[in-house]
Amino acid sequence: MNTKTAFNAIDGERSERADRIHRLFLELGVNFATGVPCGVLKHIIANFNNDAEILHVPANRESEAIGIAAGAYLAGKTPIVYMQNSGLFAASNDIASLLIPYEMPIFFVVSYRGCEGEDAIQHLATGRATEALLQSFGLPFVIFGEHDLTILVKSMFRDMCKSKLPTVLLLRRGWQR
Amino acid sequence: MKRKEALKVIMTTINPCDAVISTTGLISREIFEEFDSERNIYAPGSMGLASSIGLGLAISFSDKNVVVIDGDASLLMNLGTIVTIGNRRPANLLHIVIDNGAYGSCSEERSMSSSAHLDKLAQNVGYRYVRMVSGQDELRRAILSFGQGPGFILAKVKLGGRRDFRRPLNLADIKSRFMLFLHQT
Numbered sequence: 001m002n003t004k005t006a007f008n009a010i011d012g013e014r015s016e017r018a019d020r021i022h023r024l025f026l027e028l029g030v031n032f033a034t035g036v037p038c039g040v041l042k043h044i045i046a047n048f049n050n051d052a053e054i055l056h057v058p059a060n061r062e063s064e065a066i067g068i069a070a071g072a073y074l075a076g077k078t079p080i081v082y083m084q085n086s087g088l089f090a091a092s093n094d095i096a097s098l099l100i101p102y103e104m105p106i107f108f109v110v111s112y113r114g115c116e117g118e119d120a121i122q123h124l125a126t127g128r129a130t131e132a133l134l135q136s137f138g139l140p141f142v143i144f145g146e147h148d149l150t151i152l153v154k155s156m157f158r159d160m161c162k163s164k165l166p167t168v169l170l171l172r173r174g175w176q177r
Numbered sequence: 178m179k180r181k182e183a184l185k186v187i188m189t190t191i192n193p194c195d196a197v198i199s200t201t202g203l204i205s206r207e208i209f210e211e212f213d214s215e216r217n218i219y220a221p222g223s224m225g226l227a228s229s230i231g232l233g234l235a236i237s238f239s240d241k242n243v244v245v246i247d248g249d250a251s252l253l254m255n256l257g258t259i260v261t262i263g264n265r266r267p268a269n270l271l272h273i274v275i276d277n278g279a280y281g282s283c284s285e286e287r288s289m290s291s292s293a294h295l296d297k298l299a300q301n302v303g304y305r306y307v308r309m310v311s312g313q314d315e316l317r318r319a320i321l322s323f324g325q326g327p328g329f330i331l332a333k334v335k336l337g338g339r340r341d342f343r344r345p346l347n348l349a350d351i352k353s354r355f356m357l358f359l360h361q362t
Binding site for chain 2 (some may be wrong): 032034055057058059060061063064065066067068069070071072073074075076077079093094096097098101102103104164
């Protein structure tokens with residue numbers, strides 16, 4: 001564990017899983033993060049903010065985050081892009097026309113709204129279409145459930161380096177508990 | 178000044194060690210045809226993101242100057258990034274906007290750059306060096322006097338010009354040679 005890292009504590013609530021994923025990122029060489037916030041990802045984002053090892057460049061919109069991450073990747077960084085699944089739709093052309101043809105293996109952490117139990121109507125259509133969108137682009141993705149987080153993230157990174165494709169970890173509400 | 182002249186001034190005035198990111202459409206295609214080099218990255222898709230790519234690169238690689246060659250409509254469709262650039266203030270980023278007042282790579286439909294005062298916007302969001310130019314000598318001088326960035330040069334050009342350029346196709350190879358260039362120079 002990196003002792004310099006100040007892990008998250010939002011409103012007194014900590015997420016051991018978010019801390020674990022952060023330590024995994026550091027172990028896997030992640031040193032750059034960009035994205036657009038979502039409440040489901042708040043502990044992950046807080047850890048990016050509190051860690052001097054990570055160059056964190058928040059973006060105004062998901063497309064912008066994809067461009068920033070592409071630039072960081074070209075410079076030799078290992079970036080993470082975070083966003084809500086609605087952002088995948090807003091930025092789908094940028095994934096399709098920048099990251100895929102340039103073969104940039106960039107890891108996405110995406111909150112998955114609009115699945116079972118959703119209480120906000122604006123997420124329903126994108127919720128239904130999220131997996132189909134990723135499948136239609138041929139992008140590897142995993143919906144985090146009962147997995148061992150360490151084994152999952154490590155194997156996703158390993159596969160991503162082989163496939164040279166952007167790769168998406170989908171996190172549903174309550175994932176951090 | 179024509180687009181062709183502006184691009185020639187830029188590509189022959191900037192330092193040969195500078196990294197170049199160019200925007201979607203004729204700007205990238207003309208640079209690819211006339212000035213292709215390992216220092217170039219083209220954004221044939223992802224409209225508007227040349228500035229975001231340039232920001233990610235400049236902030237991650239502060240030893241090297243990064244020149245973004247953008248268009249007016251391209252800048253307007255991803256306006257948020259100039260705010261991020263002004264917020265992070267990378268000293269090694271020079272953002273040049275070729276302003277022909279139109280979607281020149283489409284069918285020259287008008288953009289809104291004439292009422293946008295892009296140079297004032299850049300100034301207001303925090304760029305350190307801002308110039309507006311309309312001639313080749315002026316553009317050359319504006320590039321040569323760029324010191325600490327982020328810099329913004331609004332280069333007014335006439336609409337029109339050649340359209341039948343080749344397209345950059347092998348993007349994975351363009352990426353590999355660029356990354357090699359970055360780490361060898």
